Amino acid sequence: MAELRSITHDFRYEIVRKIYEGGMGIVYEAQQHGARGFVKRVAIKVVRERYGNNREFIENFVGEAKLVADLIHTNIVQTYHLGEFQETAFICMELIRGVNLEQFLQRLADAKRTLPQELAVFIVSRIARGLAYAHSKTDAEGNVLGIVHRDINPKNIMIAWEGDVKVTDFGVAKARGFLTDKEGEEVAGKPEYMSPEQADFQITDKRSDLFSAGIVLSQLLTGRNIFKAITPEDSRQRVMTATIPNFVEFGAQHGIEIPVRLNEILQRALSRDLAARYQTADEMLFELEHFIYHKGYGPTNETLGKFIRELFKDELAPRKRAASANTVRTSRTGRSTRTTKADSGMTARTSRTTSKTIRTRKSSLLERIKSKFQ
Ligand SMILES: Nc1ncnc2c1ncn2[C@@H]1O[C@H](COP(=O)(O)OP(=O)(O)O)[C@@H](O)[C@H]1O
């Protein structure tokens, strides 16, 4: 047989449900179909129609997708593929079964629960871990790519039900930054999570992300974003000028006990003086991990997973999951299907028509394999 040189193959994706609808893009859960009934759940992000003709925006979307293509790390949502469909670009990526950190915080607030301090530190340590990897990513020649996320905020952090923490939305931040310069406020991202240099329209480097990670940590610990003001412009101003509180005192004012050591870590992450800030995500990671693990055992993915599954137990209950999973399901033919009594007995993970076909196919394949070895 001739040596294998290349494989040309088209993917087929069936949309399962809409996960998120934002100003610039829509994220779907989809099924990627392969040969012989192979099905893999993925997430697909498409550019909104109104941006579809904006050449510069698309170029950024595409350019950044290419940049993150090789970011392969447990704390970063992995990009699988960049495609084009009906002249619209889409990114296919790893599906995270879980929630973003904003939804997580909202649920905590609704349930009047607080996040255990060490889990807060654990979450940010995983963000730092993902950032450390991305910041030091090099090209094929070994040159550091100089990746800066520039949009570290709770909505761009995902927590899987298993407790994995993943940074997402890389590079769209840069596309956003690009548009921001031209279009102003509407796509400016979240000013209350920006670093002062970013808020001041200066050139940013990796240390900017560490400031943002510091804001996220202070929010997880105190339940508040210290820079958030009524208008985005006021938040931006506060990022540049508001006094960074001593978090031991700030916590006490809100009935929360913040250890001195955590205040030190926060002061360093939130230093406006770049030279006094953590210089690398690794440095910050070390101090965060030291804080949670220096006594021996500390939080893990499993601990966080248990906590989040308990917090969202209603959504995760099998019956309810089946119902909600079916409401926005789109069948093979593109018709949307509704939950019927007959459906509700099915498991949450499988869809109506497709799953049945696949199961039969799968079992017949198994039969064939079995009979071959008998
Ligand atoms: N890979 C994924 N798996 C599951 N949910 C995702 C995934 N990527 C994004 N999401 C959800 O969609 C939201 C928006 O995604 P994001 O990539 O941040 O888009 P945008 O550029 O519109 O902010 C996230 O906050 C998260 O809730």
Ligand SMILES: [Mg+2]
């Ligand atoms: Mg986002």
